[in-house]
Amino acid sequence: MPNAFSQVLTAGTARYVVTWTPATTNTDGSPIGTILSTKVQVSATATFAQPLEWTNPGTSTSWAYSTAPNNPVLYWRAAHVTVNGQSAWTTPAVKTEEQWIAEHKPSCWPKPVGAGSWVQASQNSEGFALYWQCDEATGKKHAGFVGLWSQLKPDWMRQLATATATGSFGALWDANIKGPTQQSLYVAVRPLWNAMRDANPIVVATDKVKPNGTLTSRPAYAVSAGTRTSTVAGRVGVGQDCDCTKFQQGEYCSVEGRDNLATAAIDVLPATAAVCAKTP
Numbered sequence: 001m002p003n004a005f006s007q008v009l010t011a012g013t014a015r016y017v018v019t020w021t022p023a024t025t026n027t028d029g030s031p032i033g034t035i036l037s038t039k040v041q042v043s044a045t046a047t048f049a050q051p052l053e054w055t056n057p058g059t060s061t062s063w064a065y066s067t068a069p070n071n072p073v074l075y076w077r078a079a080h081v082t083v084n085g086q087s088a089w090t091t092p093a094v095k096t097e098e099q100w101i102a103e104h105k106p107s108c109w110p111k112p113v114g115a116g117s118w119v120q121a122s123q124n125s126e127g128f129a130l131y132w133q134c135d136e137a138t139g140k141k142h143a144g145f146v147g148l149w150s151q152l153k154p155d156w157m158r159q160l161a162t163a164t165a166t167g168s169f170g171a172l173w174d175a176n177i178k179g180p181t182q183q184s185l186y187v188a189v190r191p192l193w194n195a196m197r198d199a200n201p202i203v204v205a206t207d208k209v210k211p212n213g214t215l216t217s218r219p220a221y222a223v224s225a226g227t228r229t230s231t232v233a234g235r236v237g238v239g240q241d242c243d244c245t246k247f248q249q250g251e252y253c254s255v256e257g258r259d260n261l262a263t264a265a266i267d268v269l270p271a272t273a274a275v276c277a278k279t280p
Helices: 097-103 156-166 169-176 190-199
Strands: 016-019 035-043 052-057 062-065 075-082 120-123 127-136 139-148 206-209 217-224 227-237 243-249 252-254 272-279
Touching: 035 062, 052 062, 120 190, 127 190, 139 190, 156 169, 227 243, 227 272, 243 272
Parallel strands: none
Antiparallel strands: 016 062, 035 052, 035 075, 120 127, 127 139, 206 272, 217 227, 217 272, 243 252, 252 272
């Protein structure tokens, strides 16, 4: 298997990417002023004993480091330097890039192994890209990875067969997919994945009144004091928009303002809720 978006993170070649959002105000709300530089520290201990420290230009919001203590967990913190002095250190962050990638695996694996879409593949002389989509509560999500032919391990077919047979794709991902470090290595193959992503736009799921058998409408229940009651105040058409940000109680969401199909006259529903579901 390849290492996607990254080189192998081994001793001597690991790179740790730290990003931050520059502060704009002091704790009392006054403007922080011009940031002259940002200091970043890393230590193998939460007390920051014997830390390594770098000072980055004031305009920086991200930095990559190739040297860090040899420890499974590293603690990172930052502080701004302005004309008024140095700020307090931030709350320590303890995630390395490799840990973050391991914790953010795709939410599904492609068919026929997992519940995702069938995988799509593209390649050129430098490498390849694999793409699929995952169904999530809020809709579909892009997934996949890229790699270089030179990064393929000699036994990658055996690893893939073992993972398929044992359902251990998560472990296979952790062992090979290492993160976005040195993205310049993938200039020639990243467009392959981007092209497949662009050709498969995400359909965003929205909240709609859920189908009701052969009926074309559902009962809309009155909402009182922030709670759905058992009083039917009208009926709402199947497929109408729901507003779960306005009111949600279990699978019931607000349908206030939708056409009331229970009356012959043209009127709209008051504060009511109906059974809704995410629909592409």
